[in-house]
Each structure stands twice: as C-alpha cells, then as structure tokens.
Amino acid sequence: MRKNGVKMIKIKAKDVDVFYGKKQALYNIGLDIEENQVTALIGPSGCGKSTFLRCLNRMNDVIDICRVKGEILINDFNINDKSCDVVRLREKIGMVFQKPNPFPKTVYENISYGPTIHGMAQSKQEMDEIVETSLKKAALWEEVKDRLHEPGTGLSGGQQQRLCIARAISVRPEVILMDEPCSALDPIATAQIEELIDELKKEHTIIIVTHSMAQAARVSQNTGFFHLGHLIEHGSTDKIFKNPDNTKTQDYITGRFG
Amino acid sequence: MNKNKEQLLNKRYRAERRFRLYGQSAIFMALLFLTIFIFKIFSTGYSAFQKTWLIVPVNFDAEMMMIDQNPSKEDLQDADYYDIALKSMADLDQNANDDQKNQLKRMVSYFFEKEIKNEILNNPSLIGKTKEVYLTASDDLDQVFKGNYPRDLPEDQRRVSDYQLKIFDQLVAKGKVESKFNISFFTYADSREAELAGIASSFMGSIFSILVCLMIAFPVAVLAAIYLEEFAPKNRFTDFIEVNINNLAAVPSIVFGLLGLGVLLAIFHLPRSTPLVGGITLSLMTLPTIIIAARASLKAVPPSIREAALAMGASRMQTTMHHTVPLSMPGTLSGTIIGLAQALGETAPLILIGMVAFVNTIPGSPMDPAASLPVQIYIWAESAERGFVEKVSACIMVLLGFLIIMNLFAQIIRHKFEKKWS
Numbered sequence: 001m002r003k004n005g006v007k008m009i010k011i012k013a014k015d016v017d018v019f020y021g022k023k024q025a026l027y028n029i030g031l032d033i034e035e036n037q038v039t040a041l042i043g044p045s046g047c048g049k050s051t052f053l054r055c056l057n058r059m060n061d062v063i064d065i066c067r068v069k070g071e072i073l074i075n076d077f078n079i080n081d082k083s084c085d086v087v088r089l090r091e092k093i094g095m096v097f098q099k100p101n102p103f104p105k106t107v108y109e110n111i112s113y114g115p116t117i118h119g120m121a122q123s124k125q126e127m128d129e130i131v132e133t134s135l136k137k138a139a140l141w142e143e144v145k146d147r148l149h150e151p152g153t154g155l156s157g158g159q160q161q162r163l164c165i166a167r168a169i170s171v172r173p174e175v176i177l178m179d180e181p182c183s184a185l186d187p188i189a190t191a192q193i194e195e196l197i198d199e200l201k202k203e204h205t206i207i208i209v210t211h212s213m214a215q216a217a218r219v220s221q222n223t224g225f226f227h228l229g230h231l232i233e234h235g236s237t238d239k240i241f242k243n244p245d246n247t248k249t250q251d252y253i254t255g256r257f258g
Numbered sequence: 259m260n261k262n263k264e265q266l267l268n269k270r271y272r273a274e275r276r277f278r279l280y281g282q283s284a285i286f287m288a289l290l291f292l293t294i295f296i297f298k299i300f301s302t303g304y305s306a307f308q309k310t311w312l313i314v315p316v317n318f319d320a321e322m323m324m325i326d327q328n329p330s331k332e333d334l335q336d337a338d339y340y341d342i343a344l345k346s347m348a349d350l351d352q353n354a355n356d357d358q359k360n361q362l363k364r365m366v367s368y369f370f371e372k373e374i375k376n377e378i379l380n381n382p383s384l385i386g387k388t389k390e391v392y393l394t395a396s397d398d399l400d401q402v403f404k405g406n407y408p409r410d411l412p413e414d415q416r417r418v419s420d421y422q423l424k425i426f427d428q429l430v431a432k433g434k435v436e437s438k439f440n441i442s443f444f445t446y447a448d449s450r451e452a453e454l455a456g457i458a459s460s461f462m463g464s465i466f467s468i469l470v471c472l473m474i475a476f477p478v479a480v481l482a483a484i485y486l487e488e489f490a491p492k493n494r495f496t497d498f499i500e501v502n503i504n505n506l507a508a509v510p511s512i513v514f515g516l517l518g519l520g521v522l523l524a525i526f527h528l529p530r531s532t533p534l535v536g537g538i539t540l541s542l543m544t545l546p547t548i549i550i551a552a553r554a555s556l557k558a559v560p561p562s563i564r565e566a567a568l569a570m571g572a573s574r575m576q577t578t579m580h581h582t583v584p585l586s587m588p589g590t591l592s593g594t595i596i597g598l599a600q601a602l603g604e605t606a607p608l609i610l611i612g613m614v615a616f617v618n619t620i621p622g623s624p625m626d627p628a629a630s631l632p633v634q635i636y637i638w639a640e641s642a643e644r645g646f647v648e649k650v651s652a653c654i655m656v657l658l659g660f661l662i663i664m665n666l667f668a669q670i671i672r673h674k675f676e677k678k679w680s
Binding site for chain 1: 491560563564565567568580
C-alpha cells in the first residue's frame with residue numbers, strides 16, 4: 001500500500017545469515033516487505049526461502065542446531081534482539097504451513113485456541129464472535145457452521161487449510177506467513193485459497209513461499225527470487241516476471257532450471 | 259519369455275512359498291506351546307475352584323457347650339464348641355476306639371469348630387436340636403473325592419488311613435459328601451492347611467503393590483519423559499541419560515530386590531514384607547518401561563502439531579501441556595499398563611524384601627504384611643501337600659486372568675483414542 005506515493009515498509013531484513021550447524025543456509029539476505037501487500041518468495045527446492053520465512057516469526061528457534069544472524073526489523077523493532085518476546089511476536093505474526101495441520105480437536109477449539117491463550121475474549125459470546133468472523137474471513141463459515149463441534153481433522157484437505165488460515169487470523173496478526181500453503185491441495189482448493197489471500201491482504205501483510213511461479217504471478221505484488229541461499233533478485237512481481245535484471249532469474253522463470 | 263527367465267521366476271515363487279511355510283510353522287509351534295501350557299494349567303487347576311464338604315449331624319447340646327437354654331449373643335460367642343464338634347465327628351462311627359476317634363476328627367479341617375459356631379450364631383434357635391452341618395473336608399479327602407489321590411498305595415505311604423477311607427466311602431454312599439464352589443479360595447488368606455488356603459492376602463497384596471508402584475512410577479516417569487523429549491537440550495549428557503534409562507530397563511529384577519532390601523529396609527527401616535516396600539521396589543523396575551513408552555508416544559506426535567501451537571504464540575509449556583501430552587497419553591497409558599502387568603508378575607524382588615513370609619491375615623493397607631500372587635504361587639509350589647498342587651494352578655489362572663484383563667485394557671485405550679482423531 002502506498003501512502004502519498006511512499007511505500008510503507010512492514011518488515012526490513014538486513015544481512016541475515018542462517019546456519020544449520022556448520023552449514024550456511026542463507027547468505028546476507030536483505031529484503032524489504034511492503035505493508036498490506038502479498039510478497040511471494042520463489043526459488044528451487046532447498047534454496048532457503050522457507051528458512052527465511054521461518055526467521056520472520058523465529059520458528060527456527062525450535063531447531064537446536066539453527067543459528068540466525070543479522071537484523072530483522074518488524075515495525076522498526078529487531079526481532080532477533082534479546083528483548084524480543086517470542087510469544088508476543090508470534091501473536092503478531094501468524095503462520096500457515098505447507099501441510100494442513102489442524103489440532104486434533106473440534107473446529108471451534110481450533111479457532112478459539114489462539115484467542116484463549118492470549119486472553120482475547122472475555123466471554124463465551126465474544127469467543128463465538130471471534131470464531132465466526134475468523135471462519136467467515138477464511139471463507140469457511142458456510143461449510144462448517146453446522147459442524148463446529150466436530151473434529152477439524154475430519155474436514156477435507158482444502159477445508160483443513162482454510163481452517164488453519166482461520167486459526168492464524170483469529171488473533172488478528174499483522175503479518176501472515178504462508179509456507180507453500182497450496183502444495184498439498186487440488187486445483188479447486190488452491191483457487192479458493194488464492195482468492196482468500198487476495199482478500200486477506202486488505203488487513204494483513206502476507207508473505208507466501210511457493211513452488212508455483214504461476215501462483216506467485218497470480219497472487220503477489222512483490223516477488224523475491226532465492227537461489228542456493230542467496231536472494232538473487234527482488235522487486236515488483238511484474239518486473240521480476242516480465243523483465244528480470246538477473247539471468248538466473250530469467251532462466252528460472254522461463255523454466256530452464258529449478 | 260525365454261526359458262531362463264521363467265526358471266528364475268519359478269525359483270522366486272518357490273522361495274516365497276518356502277518362506278511362508280517357515281512362518282506358518284513358527285506360528286503353529288508358538289500356538290502349540292501356548293495350548294499345552296494353558297491346557298496343563300486348566301486341567302490341574304480347575305478342581306481347586308470346587309471344595310468338598312462333609313455333611314455331619316451336630317447335636318447342639320447346651321450342657322456340652324456350657325451355656326444355658328436361652329443364651330445371650332455374648333454367651334454364644336464365648337461358648338465351648340470344641341466338645342460338640344469332636345463328639346459330632348466321633349458319632350460318625352458308634353464303635354470307634356480312641357485312636358479311630360482321633361482319625362475321625364482329622365477327616366475335617368481344624369476350622370470345624372468355627373463352622374459349627376457360625377451355624378448357631380446364624381440361628382440360635384438350634385440349641386438343644388440336631389442339625390446337619392457342612393464341614394470342610396480335610397485336603398486329603400478333598401483330593402480323594404476329586405479323584406486326584408491314589409487309593410491303591412499301601413496304607414503306610416498314604417496320609418489317609420484305610421479306616422478314614424472306609425468311613426468316607428460310607429458317607430459318600432449316603433450322599434453326605436458334597437462338592438460346592440470354593441468361595442474360601444478367594445476370601446481366605448494363606449494357610450498351612452490346603453483346604454483352608456486362599457488367595458485373599460496375596461491378591462490384596464498384589465493390588466496394593468501395584469497401586470503404590472503406579473503412584474510412584476507414573477508421575478516420575480511421565481515427567482522425566484516429557485522433560486527429556488520436549489525440553490532438554492540434545493547433548494552428550496542427555497544422550498548419556500537416555501542410554502542409561504535403556505540400561506535400567508535391562509537390569510535383572512532381582513537386583514532391584516537387593517536395592518529394596520539394602521536401602522528401603524536397611525537404611526530407611528520401612529516395614530518388612532509390606533506392599534509399600536514391594537511397590538516402591540517394583541516402581542524402580544517399572545520406571546524405565548514407562549519412560550520409554552512415554553517418550554516413544556511423545557515422539558509419535560507429529561511435529562506439525564507442535565509447530566502449529568508454537569506459531570499461534572503458545573509457549574513451550576502450553577504447547578506441551580495443551581497438545582503434545584494429551585495426544586501422547588493413550589500410548590503412555592498403555593505402556594504404563596504393560597509395565598504394571600510386568601510388575602504384577604514379578605517374584606524375585608518381592609522375595610528379597612520379605613513378601614515371601616507366611617501371611618495368614620488379609621492386609622488392610624499397604625503398610626500391612628502381605629504376599630503377592632506370583633509369590634503365593636512360589637510358596638504353594640514349594641509345599642508338600644497334594645492339596646496345594648491344584649491351588650498353584652488355580653492361582654496361576656487368577657494371575658493370568660488379571661494380566662489378560664490389564665493387557666486388554668491397554669489395547670482398548672490405545673484403539674479407542676486412535677480411532678477418534680485419525
């Protein structure tokens with residue numbers, strides 16, 4: 001989104017290096033992410049795009065051998081700083097994973113979990129409202145409103161992924177990270193999710209990792225191309241796809257490797 | 259298809275058939291052994307669930323009981339029943355001499371006095387009248403009646419005399435010998451007399467031991483497993499702990515018995531022969547089993563669930579307690595039950611901490627001395643009397659039944675919760 005023609009930067013990554021043990025996975029990544037836009041991260045398998053995404057909500061902390069260096073500023077606050085509280089950070093930065101991973105609980109409990117642990121609802125009615133609006137925003141309400149108290153794992157794959165999106169937006173995050181959210185879904189479910197992403201960007205900043213260049217072209221405004229741990233090129237999706245500066249980008253986009 | 263290829267294919271099929279045959283014969287062997295074992299136990303043990311009673315007329319003579327005609331409850335409690343009991347037995351043969359009278363007395367258990375007393379306590383109006391009373395037959399006659407006793411042995415090699423057999427046969431002919439379900443096997447504690455021995459003490463001892471074991475081993479093991487799996491850093495030290503937990507699971511049980519003896523009894527002076535000490539000793543043994551089962555089922559919880567919770571902003575503790583642990587519980591519980599079933603069948607450590615002592619009272623708490631079912635089997639198997647042979651098998655049947663129920667329970671827990679969410 002541009003205010004008075006100036007890009008609003010939500011996330012600013014500076015000189016990010018990531019190591020798995022002795023192996024370096026990301027080199028010197030510098031990337032600005034615009035507010036209320038969809039940024040796609042593309043690149044061949046193992047290029048580090050998911051690793052970078054997981055830096056943004058510090059999910060790499062879970063991996064013992066993983067070390068992250070450099071600055072990642074979100075709202076001008078460095079999340080790699082010691083003073084950053086991971087729980088508060090993840091409340092602001094939601095995440096949707098590659099494989100739908102609803103909790104093995106009811107649809108309702110899946111959505112209400114986040115608001116419950118963050119104390120966002122004072123009463124049952126408020127919680128009901130949060131559940132309803134989250135499901136509506138995820139375009140799932142009509143399909144599950146009669147089965148709110150049935151297991152979320154009983155839904156179809158596409159529904160499960162939208163349930164996970166609804167779960168992510170239930171705590172009103174500023175940023176939503178999506179790690180190949182459609183790779184386990186069929187084309188129809190994929191189309192639904194893509195439509196949803198377009199809708200969600202009005203309220204959230206979205207970063208999506210995808211294998212499908214067509215998907216990146218369809219849903220994103222900005223694109224970053226990763227290769228072997230380096231950010232080769234980033235810019236507006238239009239430019240990357242039509243007129244990339246780097247020959248590697250050109251080769252990847254035209255399908256010559258990857 | 260050329261000939262070579264066809265030969266090769268046939269060879270592969272033959273190998274497969276051969277392998278299948280090996281597998282089937284292995285299964286057959288296993289089933290055969292199991293069947294023989296079960297058949298042996300049942301054929302020896304089933305008769306222990308029946309008990310032989312002699313029906314003897316008793317004259318409740320007030321004078322002989324040294325009470326008046328209308329006695330109070332206390333009078334009846336304190337009355338002398340020995341004489342009328344003795345007389346009732348002696349009266350089975352009017353012409354018996356003193357030695358024979360003595361033999362007649364030994365045809366029933368030494369509880370005969372008490373059995374007569376119970377009869378009149380239940381029905382005080384019997385005073386002055388004669389009534390036929392059921393008296394427990396001695397274990398040897400019990401075995402004779404069940405057909406387990408070789409009657410054709412020379413008399414000096416038998417514990418039953420010819421005279422006793424003659425009177426017994428007369429009673430049988432008159433229909434005065436009856437076989438009824440052996441309730442006392444379940445309600446009496448152990449006894450030196452086979453006909454009066456029961457499993458109540460060892461059964462309660464086992465239950466108390468298992469409860470103590472569960473209350474100690476389960477929380478400790480589950481907390482250890484959760485910490486190791488979800489919180490502890492993976493380094494040399496935790497690897498070392500893991501290896502040693504596995505080692506602990508392989509330690510022979512008798513070593514734990516020595517530990518119980520040396521530490522619990524010698525240093526802490528806990529009461530000897532009690533389910534408390536037995537349970538603590540067994541819990542040391544069960545601990546690694548539960549830790550291993552709990553860790554395995556924590557590992558089996560998909561990492562995607564943990565990631566989902568963490569990404570929602572749950573703390574590590576919340577992720578563990580809200581998601582991982584509840585999902586791992588079915589596996590942990592069935593592992594726990596299997597660990598307890600192992601503990602239930604354990605004998606050696608209990609012998610070392612003194613639960614092998616002869617206990618003829620039923621324990622009311624884990625602090626009372628008791629035996630346990632497997633130790634009871636051991637005690638009875640050591641006894642010389644023929645009457646204990648069937649008791650050993652019967653006790654094994656009870657123990658096996660107990661174990662089967664526990665394992666079934668473990669299976670049910672596992673299946674029920676697996677179905678629910680997959």
